[in-house]
Amino acid sequence: MAAYRYCEAVTALQARNFSYGIRLLPEAKRLGMSALYALARRVDDIGDGDLPPERKAEQLLRTRDLLDEIREGAVSEDDTDPIKVALADAARRFPIPLEGFDELIDGVEMDLKGAEYRTFEDLKVYCRCVAGSIGRLSLGVYGCEDVKLGSEYADTLGLALQLTNILRDLREDAVNGRTYLPTEDLVRFGCEGGFAQARPAAGADFTGLVAFQAERAQRCFEEGLRLLPMLDRRSRACTAAMAGIYHRLLARIAAEPESVLRGRVSLPGWEKAYVALSGLAGGRS
Template identity: 90%
Template structure:
C-alpha cells in the first residue's frame, strides 16, 4: 500500500535510530510500526517547528481529531493523508492502544507551555507521555505474553530512552530555551546557569550531574529490558536493537560528559547495524 511506503520513507529518513530495529520485523509488523513512528514524527515536528504557539495548538488539535477518526474506523482508503490511512489500517490489524498518541500530544503541549520539572517524579510524567507512550503503542503491534506487566516495562524502557535523549540534547535544548533535567538536580550539582556554553559554568559539577542522571537511565534500562523475554523473537530483536543503540549512546555520554556540550553525540552507522544484528542473534548491547 502506498500509504505504508510513505510512512516507511518518513521513518527511514527521520527516525534513523528506530529504523534499524524496525527492519528486523516481519512485514506486517514492520509496516504497522512505520505508521506509528510516522505519526509520532508528525507530532514531534509540530512541537519543534517554526509555527506560532497558537498554530501549533491548532495542528495538535487536528491530530487529535485524526485519532478520533482512526478510533471510530471512519478513515477510507481514498483519504489523502497517507499517515492517517496507514495508521487506520494498522489499527484494524493490531490491538494498538491509540490513546497513547493522545499522551504524546499531552507531552508536546507541556513543551509548548514551557513546563519545568522541579523533581524527578514530575519529569517522569513527561517521559511517560513522550516516550513511554511509544513503547505501549509498539507493544500493541508486537504482542506480549503479559500485556499489563509488559506495558509497565515498556514505560520504563521509554523512560530510559528519553533520559538518554535529554542528556544528548542538553546544549540543543538550552539553545531553544528548554531545560528538562529536574531543578532539584541542577541545584544539587550547581548547574542552575544552564547549558548554553561549550564548557560548564565555574563551580558547576557537570560531570557529577551527568553521572547521576546516567545512573538513573541505566537503572531504567535494566528494568525495562525485562520486557524482552515476553516478546516473540523478531519483536524482541527489534526492541533489543532500538534499546541497544540508545544504551551504547548513554555509555558514550557517561564516559565523556562534556561531549554533550560540544555537539550531539551519536553512533556511526556501522555500529548501529552491529547492535541491530546482535539483537537479532539474541544478544544485548
C-alpha cells in the first residue's frame, strides 16, 4: 500500500534512532510501526513548528478529529492523507490503543502553554504523555500476553528515553526558551540560571545535576527493559535496538556532561547499526 510506503519514508528520514529498530520487525509489524511513528512525527512537528500558537492548536484539534475518524471506521483507501490511511489500516490489524495519541497531543499542548515542572512527579506527567504513550502504542503492534504489566514497563521505558532526550537537548531547548528539568533539581544544584551558554554558570554544579538525572534515567531503563522477555523475538529485538541506542547515548552524556552544552550528542551510524544487530542477536547494548 502506497500509504505505508510514505510512512516508512517519513520514519526513515525523521525518526532515525527508531528506524534502526523498526527495520528488525516482520513486514506487517514494520508497516504498522511506521504508521504510528509517522503520525507521532506529525504531532511533534506541529508543536515544534513556526506557526502561531492558535494555528498549532487548530492543527492539533484536527489531528484529534483524524483519530476519531479512525475509531469510527470512517477512513477509506481513497483518502488523500496517507498517514491517516495507513494508521486506519494498522488499527484494523492490531489492537492499537489510539488514546495514546490523545495523550501525545496533551503533552504537546503542555508545551504550547509553556508548562513548567516544579517536581519530578510533575515532569513524569509530561514524559508519560509524549514518550510513554509511544511505548504503549507500540505494544499494541508488538503484542504482549500480559498487556497491563507490559504497558507499565513500556511506559517506564518511554520515560527513560524522554529523560535522555531532555539531557541531550538541554542547550537547544534553553535557546528556544524551554526548560524541562524540575525546578527543585535546578535549585538543588545551583543551575536555575539556565543552559543558554556553552559553559555552566559560575558556582553551578552542572556535573552533579547531569549525574543525578542520568542515574534517574538509568533506573527507568532497568525497570522498563523488563518488558523484553515479554515480547516475541523480533519485537524484542526492535525494542532492544531502540532502547540500546538511547542507553548508549545516556552513558556518553554521563561520561562527559558538558558536551550537551556544546551541541547535540549523538551516536555514529555504525554504532547504531551495531546496537540494532546486538538486539537481533538477543543482546542488550
